[in-house]
Amino acid sequence: MNNTMRIAFLLIALAFQSFAADSFVEAPEHREQPGVPKGALTKMEPWKSTIFEGTTRDWWVYVPAQYKPDGTAAVMVFQDGHDYTGPKGNWRVPTVFDNLIAKGDMPPCVAIFINPGHKLKDGEDLATVKWKANNRSFEYDSLGDRYARFLIEEILPEVEKKWPLSKDPEKRAICGASSGGICSFTVAWERPDQFRKVLSTIGSFVNLRGGDAYPSLIRKTERKPLRVFLQDTSGDLDNPFGNWPLANQQMNAALKYMKYDVRFDYAEGYGHNSNHGGSIFPEALRWLWRK
Numbered sequence: 001m002n003n004t005m006r007i008a009f010l011l012i013a014l015a016f017q018s019f020a021a022d023s024f025v026e027a028p029e030h031r032e033q034p035g036v037p038k039g040a041l042t043k044m045e046p047w048k049s050t051i052f053e054g055t056t057r058d059w060w061v062y063v064p065a066q067y068k069p070d071g072t073a074a075v076m077v078f079q080d081g082h083d084y085t086g087p088k089g090n091w092r093v094p095t096v097f098d099n100l101i102a103k104g105d106m107p108p109c110v111a112i113f114i115n116p117g118h119k120l121k122d123g124e125d126l127a128t129v130k131w132k133a134n135n136r137s138f139e140y141d142s143l144g145d146r147y148a149r150f151l152i153e154e155i156l157p158e159v160e161k162k163w164p165l166s167k168d169p170e171k172r173a174i175c176g177a178s179s180g181g182i183c184s185f186t187v188a189w190e191r192p193d194q195f196r197k198v199l200s201t202i203g204s205f206v207n208l209r210g211g212d213a214y215p216s217l218i219r220k221t222e223r224k225p226l227r228v229f230l231q232d233t234s235g236d237l238d239n240p241f242g243n244w245p246l247a248n249q250q251m252n253a254a255l256k257y258m259k260y261d262v263r264f265d266y267a268e269g270y271g272h273n274s275n276h277g278g279s280i281f282p283e284a285l286r287w288l289w290r291k
Contacts, residue, residue, distance in 0.1 A: 012097070013210045024090045029282035032087075036102045037065030041094050042087060047114075047158075048201060051150045055117025055135050058126050059155070060085050062094050062111040063163055065099050071164040074171040074289075075110040077151060079140060079180030081113025082130050083274070090278025092212035095291045098212040100282060106289035107171065112165055114155060114277075116140060117244075140179035141209040145190040147183055152194055169225075173288060177274055179204045182211045185228065189214075192224045198290050201231040201277030205251050206242025215247075217256040227261040230250045233270035244272065263287055 032038075041062045049055050059081055067073055078084045084091040093111055100106045114137035118129045139147050159165065166172070172195045176184040181203025188195040205211050230252055236244035245266075252264035265284070270276045277284075 007190055008039075020281045022269045022271070022275060025279040027279065027282045029096045030092050032095055033102075035101055035151045036098050038098055039064040039067075039101075044158075047155070049117055049150060049154060051146060051154060052117045052135060052139060054119050056120055056126060057115045057117045057133070058082065059112065059114040059154065061159055061163065062097065062113070064097060064108045064110070066101055066108040067163065068108070069109065069164050071166060072108075073163070073165050074173070075112065075156075075165045076109055076160075076173040076175060077114065077184075077195075078111045078283070079114065079116070079157075079174075079183050080175035080178075081115050083177070084175075085113050090274040091281060092223065096285065100285055100289075105286045107172075109163060109289075110159070112155065112159060137179060137208060140176070140183035141204060141211060143186060143210050148187040148191045148194070151187065155251050169194050171198045173199065175199040177201045177203075177277060178272065179208070179272070181205075181236075182214075185214070186211075188226050188228075189224065192226055196226050198226060198286045199227045199284055199288055200229070201274065202236055202244060203230065203232070203251070204241075204244065204247055204274055205247040206244060208241050212242055215250040215254040218251070218258055218260075221258075223258045223260060226286060228255055229288050230264045230281065231257075231266070231284065232260065232264075233267045233276050235269050 039062050042060045043059055044061060046056050047059055101108055116133040116139050118133040118135060131211045174184040174187050174195050181200030184206055185198050186199055188198045205214055230248055232245050232248035234245055255262040265280055267276045
């Protein structure tokens, strides 16, 4: 093999390694395992909110096979719910939950997958909206307790009509990516009496609607009883609203400074996507739900 061919093969190998490093890596928990009891996923009727007046949204509820209707079940709420429900993709929450619950790595946990609200126009269908929901940024990127109230006053009571849940805030978690990530943190920050576990991937802790204030607020506010898992990558967004990798590093530094129970998984490469966050999702859940 001459030098030209060696260089060509080397370049191909490096390119492949770069591609592989930026790709989703399936964990065993992402696959259905023999003998593991399967939970049930139910698509709920579209929800018309009163707190976010004029909006409608799709949502789903997963109930594990080990669920008992005695008010002891944990609950985890997922923003942009449509992205988390499927048996394929980078999250596969029902399958991952089935496997982790069966192993005892997390308690029997109901999952609520909820999409952002959309103010429907004539001829529109919620099934085609998804990431383009016109109330998404207002609901997710805004600071304050409005979205927390929406979950606590509207969604959780509706779920509990059929599936009673634990009222213990230590058994309530919330998860989201990008704007859904900052939204999840905001809910727990505003209402630690209701939610105390946060999983944020590629979180938008930048100045979309004032979220860049969080690192300073965290440092100046008495520590709250939260457990926070953050994830981001060096290839995340950098635009006029801020630098996502830097913002997540600042969040981690502030939380560590205030002695929060926090973990930050950071990787080189990738982009504003769920490839890395999805790859480490089972491990993130194990850490979040550890005793």
